[in-house]
Amino acid sequence: MNATASDLVNELRNHGISRVDDSPLAKALYSSDASLYRVVPSVVVRPQSRDELLGVHAVARSVGAPVTMRGAGTSIAGNAVGPGIVVDTRDLRTIYEIDPEARTARIDPGVIHADLQRAAAPHGLRFGPDPSTHTRCTIGGMIGNNACGNRALGYGRTVDNIEASTVLFGNGEQATYADGTSAGATAERLQALVGANLGHVRTEFGRFGRQVSGYSLEHLLPEKGGRVDRFLAGSEGTLATVLEATVRLVEDSPGRLLLVLGYPTMPEAADAVPALLAVAPGRLIACEGMDARIADLVRAKGRGVPDLPRGAGWLMVEVAGQDAPDLVRQLAAASNALDSRVVTDPAEAAALWRIREDGAGLAGVSLPTPAHSGWEDAAVPPEHLGAWLRDFEQILADFGLHGYPYGHFGDGCLHCRIDFPFAPDAPESAQVFREFMTACATRLVTYGGSLSGEHGDGRVRSELLPLMYDQTSIDLFEQVKAICDPDDLLNPGNIVRPASITDDLRPTRPRSSPRTSLRLIHDSGDLGAAVHRCTGVGKCVAPKPAGVMCPSYLATREEKDSTRGRARVLQEALDGSLVGGLGTPEVSEALDLCLACKGCASDCPTGIDMATYKSEALHQKHDVLGERRPRSHAMLGQLPKWARLAAPFTGLANASLKVSPLAKIAKKTAGIDQRRSIPTFAPKTLKRSAATARLPETPDVWIWADSFTDHFFAQSGHGAIAWLESQGLTVRVIGEKACCGLTWITTGQLDDARTIMEKTVRTLAPYVSSGVPVVGLEPSCTATLRSDSVELSALPEAEVVRDGMLTFAELVTRLVDEGRVTLPDLTSVEVVAQPHCHQHAVLGWAADEALLTRAGAKVNRVSGCCGLAGNFGVEEGHYEVSVAVAETNLLPAVRSRPDAVVLADGMSCRVQLDDLASVPSMHLAELFASRV
Numbered sequence: 001m002n003a004t005a006s007d008l009v010n011e012l013r014n015h016g017i018s019r020v021d022d023s024p025l026a027k028a029l030y031s032s033d034a035s036l037y038r039v040v041p042s043v044v045v046r047p048q049s050r051d052e053l054l055g056v057h058a059v060a061r062s063v064g065a066p067v068t069m070r071g072a073g074t075s076i077a078g079n080a081v082g083p084g085i086v087v088d089t090r091d092l093r094t095i096y097e098i099d100p101e102a103r104t105a106r107i108d109p110g111v112i113h114a115d116l117q118r119a120a121a122p123h124g125l126r127f128g129p130d131p132s133t134h135t136r137c138t139i140g141g142m143i144g145n146n147a148c149g150n151r152a153l154g155y156g157r158t159v160d161n162i163e164a165s166t167v168l169f170g171n172g173e174q175a176t177y178a179d180g181t182s183a184g185a186t187a188e189r190l191q192a193l194v195g196a197n198l199g200h201v202r203t204e205f206g207r208f209g210r211q212v213s214g215y216s217l218e219h220l221l222p223e224k225g226g227r228v229d230r231f232l233a234g235s236e237g238t239l240a241t242v243l244e245a246t247v248r249l250v251e252d253s254p255g256r257l258l259l260v261l262g263y264p265t266m267p268e269a270a271d272a273v274p275a276l277l278a279v280a281p282g283r284l285i286a287c288e289g290m291d292a293r294i295a296d297l298v299r300a301k302g303r304g305v306p307d308l309p310r311g312a313g314w315l316m317v318e319v320a321g322q323d324a325p326d327l328v329r330q331l332a333a334a335s336n337a338l339d340s341r342v343v344t345d346p347a348e349a350a351a352l353w354r355i356r357e358d359g360a361g362l363a364g365v366s367l368p369t370p371a372h373s374g375w376e377d378a379a380v381p382p383e384h385l386g387a388w389l390r391d392f393e394q395i396l397a398d399f400g401l402h403g404y405p406y407g408h409f410g411d412g413c414l415h416c417r418i419d420f421p422f423a424p425d426a427p428e429s430a431q432v433f434r435e436f437m438t439a440c441a442t443r444l445v446t447y448g449g450s451l452s453g454e455h456g457d458g459r460v461r462s463e464l465l466p467l468m469y470d471q472t473s474i475d476l477f478e479q480v481k482a483i484c485d486p487d488d489l490l491n492p493g494n495i496v497r498p499a500s501i502t503d504d505l506r507p508t509r510p511r512s513s514p515r516t517s518l519r520l521i522h523d524s525g526d527l528g529a530a531v532h533r534c535t536g537v538g539k540c541v542a543p544k545p546a547g548v549m550c551p552s553y554l555a556t557r558e559e560k561d562s563t564r565g566r567a568r569v570l571q572e573a574l575d576g577s578l579v580g581g582l583g584t585p586e587v588s589e590a591l592d593l594c595l596a597c598k599g600c601a602s603d604c605p606t607g608i609d610m611a612t613y614k615s616e617a618l619h620q621k622h623d624v625l626g627e628r629r630p631r632s633h634a635m636l637g638q639l640p641k642w643a644r645l646a647a648p649f650t651g652l653a654n655a656s657l658k659v660s661p662l663a664k665i666a667k668k669t670a671g672i673d674q675r676r677s678i679p680t681f682a683p684k685t686l687k688r689s690a691a692t693a694r695l696p697e698t699p700d701v702w703i704w705a706d707s708f709t710d711h712f713f714a715q716s717g718h719g720a721i722a723w724l725e726s727q728g729l730t731v732r733v734i735g736e737k738a739c740c741g742l743t744w745i746t747t748g749q750l751d752d753a754r755t756i757m758e759k760t761v762r763t764l765a766p767y768v769s770s771g772v773p774v775v776g777l778e779p780s781c782t783a784t785l786r787s788d789s790v791e792l793s794a795l796p797e798a799e800v801v802r803d804g805m806l807t808f809a810e811l812v813t814r815l816v817d818e819g820r821v822t823l824p825d826l827t828s829v830e831v832v833a834q835p836h837c838h839q840h841a842v843l844g845w846a847a848d849e850a851l852l853t854r855a856g857a858k859v860n861r862v863s864g865c866c867g868l869a870g871n872f873g874v875e876e877g878h879y880e881v882s883v884a885v886a887e888t889n890l891l892p893a894v895r896s897r898p899d900a901v902v903l904a905d906g907m908s909c910r911v912q913l914d915d916l917a918s919v920p921s922m923h924l925a926e927l928f929a930s931r932v
Helices: 005-014 024-030 050-063 113-123 139-145 185-195 198-204 266-271 273-279 292-300 324-334 346-357 359-364 382-398 427-447 458-468 471-484 527-531 551-556 563-575 585-592 599-603 610-624 631-656 660-670 707-711 714-726 742-746 750-769 779-792 796-804 808-817 837-843 846-854 879-888 890-896 907-917 924-929
Strands: 043-045 067-070 085-088 095-099 104-107 162-169 174-177 240-248 257-263 286-291 313-319 339-343 403-408 413-418 701-704 731-734 774-776 830-833 858-861 901-903
Touching: 005 043, 005 050, 024 043, 024 563, 024 585, 050 067, 050 085, 050 162, 050 240, 067 139, 095 113, 104 113, 113 139, 139 240, 174 185, 185 198, 185 471, 198 471, 257 266, 257 324, 257 346, 266 273, 266 286, 266 313, 266 382, 273 286, 273 313, 273 324, 273 382, 286 292, 286 346, 292 346, 292 359, 292 403, 313 324, 313 346, 324 339, 339 346, 382 403, 382 413, 382 427, 427 458, 458 471, 527 563, 527 610, 551 879, 563 585, 563 610, 585 610, 599 610, 599 837, 610 742, 610 750, 631 660, 631 707, 631 742, 701 714, 701 750, 707 714, 707 779, 714 731, 714 924, 731 750, 742 750, 742 779, 750 774, 750 779, 750 796, 774 779, 779 796, 779 837, 808 846, 808 924, 830 846, 846 858, 846 924, 879 890, 879 907, 890 907, 901 924
Parallel strands: 043 085, 067 085, 701 731, 701 774, 830 858, 830 901
Antiparallel strands: 095 104, 104 240, 162 174, 162 240, 257 313, 257 339, 286 313, 286 403, 403 413
């Protein structure tokens, strides 16, 4: 690059590029993708229009700056990192046209795959290829890698679904290819190059469907129509940038059935693939392989797994059509499987596909040491898959490595995350990686295989291409690059003149990690190891997630506000060169809009728990490094203490807060946004207004009066008592003081939180051990006892309390199953339910939903976070994001069903509903009590 970084920034801004960022924070966020590689860019750009994108390339050519295009950053081959300018295309997301008759869609390159599916669905259409990252990957990125996914067997690869495109070559030529024509100087030179090498191209390229390594020159053959638009698919942004694409849509096959086949081993599952393909050529939509150990990981995380046939390896075969049941029987008969099962329930099938889609993330945390991408994507003709898989497993054993294979077995494509022994500050540890990769590549080519089956060559495989292709082919790649990108500005280091596979490896284990206050049990007390759980698969940047993660990203669409972005910044703070430690402004900025909702703790396939890491980072910043805490930490972060002190004067306190000047002063003092209301105290605490007791009394149920229920929402406790007593049970509120310390934890006041927590678990453990069920009513507080208690304390009582505390729904479920209580009749009730985020992440809401359904209620569960999240939503500086989060799911849900009962067990959710929509809500216990 000829220009300095500051010159580059100035040039970009002078060309009208609106979003140009060369801050250490931006560089940290974009220096890695989902691969093993870290390359620090000079500047990150987010173009807002095609003109801006063209301007970026004009600047790059004028100053000689490299350009790397990046969609969702889920590339696992290192295709989306580079020096110079990194271009995030996710703001270029216009779907210009869906043509149902032509079955096409004309789109911007930054359109998210799932958004295109939603736009096409009303017409009964879909975009065929669907990678496991379909909730967040961009179509431009899919074109760059020639992505395939689970259903490419039935619908084709991305390249097979390109109908037209407008592109900008590295040489500056802009060209539009439509109706199968390819005109223009660059196209003519490419076609002439292939025309001079017809025999070689016909025999060496396009040998089988998943041969996507290198450049796919077969698309330039005359019998293929000389299709430059399709030739560019899989070129990884090294030749041209897609400005617009028209893609084919296909009918969304009706009557799908999923056949799951079980085999003793994964190689034996692979052996069965050719016979299955022969049963109904062209009829299989998908044929996926999945290791049983991946399903075991899902079970270990507490998530349900539908019933599966016997075996250690499975094939998931999907078919459709009116004759699908008959076809399934034929496939089962030809399968040679140990056992089989036809999954007819769409919800069960979707759950299995989710497990398969999370395979990469789950496999990354499946072994005693972290498993990594790298040899991730090899493919062979399907008839050789079983033999190749056995060879692959032997090579793993020879190197002392481990991994759980899975992949697109019907296409002969294998994925596997492997526990390469990368060591910090030990470059020689990468030699094992190089030797293993070379051994695999050498063996793979004996089967006529491809180094990449869908993810591209990138930095991880480009250097190995001479093992797959002869010198003539490598020379052709060089000539192609010279035609399209003569100055080597587009994604340099990939495919042609490749970077070394062991250069630019990012740390995968921490170089250093501070002594932590939290135990970080799953990572042996190592904060560095914890944040390195993030592999970059990017489930947190899905614009419409099914769970909770990541609410602030949904509100801002900024990488820094995603779970992945925060993890990357924390990684840099601990072992990078861009961020100088946990006390830096970059860390503060990345963590500022984290709601500590814990959604990632359950939704992230690699097990990131950003709420916990944020608490530790705040502790390090304020208690270890000594930076002054904000006012809100002293006030909102110690709310239970202030509520306890105000308890004798609640009438006066509530009246005072209705006086505008006093309320304004109180908010300013506490660091509360002036647009927020201050929750009123309960007229009487639960302990003062209900029957309390202490051991050795033995009622039928103990209720733990957490601080929020006791001081603010005592009606939840009264509802639980009223309903349980209506069933003939004796209920007592535990009379002893016992606060979980949640607000201290979320603000990083961990030393005080530990003192509070240890006193509480010592108090509650005898109650839990007494044999009488102990119930927590506030989800966030109950979740704190079920998770944070053991992170804060090694006391055995913490484990007793963690294992013994029940939610109201869990208690009622137990009592119903024992025949001791009868559910109320809710057949006339429609419910809009907002599960608290901590309940979703730690406790689960399945018991609540099952009870409501059994009682006859019509249940509408709201996805996502309410946006208040304890102190977050009321703090100064967070109001707009808090409201935006509420508008993603919660507020539209309650507006759409104005006559429904709104269930919200958590105080945060109830305050948010009251504050933003004046919507009354109730606890599940209150709903039950209302039917007494």
